[in-house]
Amino acid sequence: MLRFEPIELDPVARRLRRAADVGDLRRIAKRRLPRGVFDYIDGGAEDEVTLRANTISFRRIGFRPRVLRGVGGVDPSTTLLGEPLSFPLVLAPTGFTRIADPDGELAVARAADRAGLPYTLSTLGTRSIEEVAAVSAGRLWFQCYVWRDRGLVKEMVDRAATAGFETLVLTVDTVVQGRRERDVRHGFTLPPTIGIDTLVDGVLHPSWTWSFVRAEPIKFANVVGKEVGDGSDPISLADYINTQFDPSLSWRDLDWLRGAWSGPIVIKGIQSVDDAKLAAEVGVEAIALSNHGGRQLDGAPAPIDLVAPVADAVGDQLEIICDGGVRRGSDIVKAVSLGARACMAGRAHFYALGAGGERGVDHVLRILDADVRRTMALVGVGTVSELTPDLVALPSRP
Numbered sequence: 328m329l330r331f332e333p334i335e336l337d338p339v340a341r342r343l344r345r346a347a348d349v350g351d352l353r354r355i356a357k358r359r360l361p362r363g364v365f366d367y368i369d370g371g372a373e374d375e376v377t378l379r380a381n382t383i384s385f386r387r388i389g390f391r392p393r394v395l396r397g398v399g400g401v402d403p404s405t406t407l408l409g410e411p412l413s414f415p416l417v418l419a420p421t422g423f424t425r426i427a428d429p430d431g432e433l434a435v436a437r438a439a440d441r442a443g444l445p446y447t448l449s450t451l452g453t454r455s456i457e458e459v460a461a462v463s464a465g466r467l468w469f470q471c472y473v474w475r476d477r478g479l480v481k482e483m484v485d486r487a488a489t490a491g492f493e494t495l496v497l498t499v500d501t502v503v504q505g506r507r508e509r510d511v512r513h514g515f516t517l518p519p520t521i522g523i524d525t526l527v528d529g530v531l532h533p534s535w536t537w538s539f540v541r542a543e544p545i546k547f548a549n550v551v552g553k554e555v556g557d558g559s560d561p562i563s564l565a566d567y568i569n570t571q572f573d574p575s576l577s578w579r580d581l582d583w584l585r586g587a588w589s590g591p592i593v594i595k596g597i598q599s600v601d602d603a604k605l606a607a608e609v610g611v612e613a614i615a616l617s618n619h620g621g622r623q624l625d626g627a628p629a630p631i632d633l634v635a636p637v638a639d640a641v642g643d644q645l646e647i648i649c650d651g652g653v654r655r656g657s658d659i660v661k662a663v664s665l666g667a668r669a670c671m672a673g674r675a676h677f678y679a680l681g682a683g684g685e686r687g688v689d690h691v692l693r694i695l696d697a698d699v700r701r702t703m704a705l706v707g708v709g710t711v712s713e714l715t716p717d718l719v720a721l722p723s724r725p
């Protein structure tokens with residue numbers, strides 16, 4: 328008997344129903360968002376060699392599965408910095424999140440809370456520390472860039488502590504802005520300015536344009552009213568970062584930060600074993616191996632390739648997060664098997680937000696959660712603590 332599929336009238340549900348993975352969500356976001364906006368999210372620095380390497384390096388790692396191990400009940404939960412995670416993932420900070428959806432950071436923070444995962448708010452967020460804290464009862468981390476004006480940093484960090492953010496993430500790979508050539512070619516500014524290209528793009532993407540025009544203006548919500556500029560006047564991100572962030576930041580400043588923040592500190596942007604050792608020496612609780620999703624130094628190593636050597640060197644002194652290129656739950660299983668405590672992902676939830684708003688983020692987190700459970704079962708483990716290096720096949724070791 329021929330049965331017809333029920334017709335889905337809700338357009339978001341219709342879009343998401345067939346989105347099987349992050350790649351599908353990326354394709355939907357590409358269709359829905361103006362080209363300049365999509366390329367701001369999708370693009371990387373220069374030739375995008377590192378951007379591609381981040382994902383390809385995961386693909387080059389295989390599994391060495393075990394069978395008949397009684398994995399009836401898989402439990403992907405773990406802890407990170409002493410607190411629970413429903414599976415080993417933290418939502419990475421992304422600047423200017425409202426460019427994809429008017430709710431922006433609020434939508435992502437709510438979805439992370441529902442999924443039992445920490446959400447990291449960017450210093451360059453377009454919803455403020457207080458607004459995000461008001462909508463989430465979950466774990467919140469605050470990502471901090473160091474402005475030349477240290478008073479401003481101290482004030483933001485204090486606001487984050489007061490609002491209940493538990494962990495401070497110091498991003499150290501952005502002393503100057505990487506050259507994201509897609510943004511240069513589009514003349515992309517934050518917020519987008521209305522040139523002839525934007526007008527054409529806007530007409531071709533009416534639903535994005537309609538919500539962008541109706542929503543309150545997008546600003547760097549954490550610095551509204553400050554002298555450093557809150558993004559109300561269109562500026563390229565490169566100009567903003569190169570004039571506002573302090574390139575003289577060094578390991579000595581970690582003392583200052585320790586004095587300003589009493590909770591755990593994560594250094595995000597470690598790209599070598601030597602720097603991982605220095606991070607252990609200064610005593611931070613965790614590091615995120617990261618090249619900013621391939622948006623900064625083109626030619627930087629893929630984070631997944633650093634996990635095993637860094638775990639060998641300092642795995643007993645701090646926790647390791649692998650950030651960059653995560654597109655599947657199996658990527659998370661590989662990173663944890665090699666010695667990471669968890670992964671961070673940025674574009675996975677940003678594409679999902681562009682594809683289906685807050686429901687899109689729920690959708691991608693459900694996919695990743697299910698992926699992790701299924702992969703664990705198929706490699707033959709029931710708990711995260713059983714994920715060990717002998718379960719993965721590195722390119723050099725089949």
Ligand SMILES: Cc1cc2nc3c(=O)[nH]c(=O)nc-3n(C[C@H](O)[C@H](O)[C@H](O)COP(=O)(O)O)c2cc1C
Nearest residue numbers: 368419420421422449498619620651652672673674
């Ligand atoms: C559009 C976009 C904006 C980002 N903004 C920030 C930011 O404000 N602060 C930060 O530390 N990292 C930022 N990142 C980097 C992410 O936190 C993360 O390191 C990166 O996305 C990981 O790579 P993935 O996208 O392959 O998961 C951004 C990444 C993207 C894609």
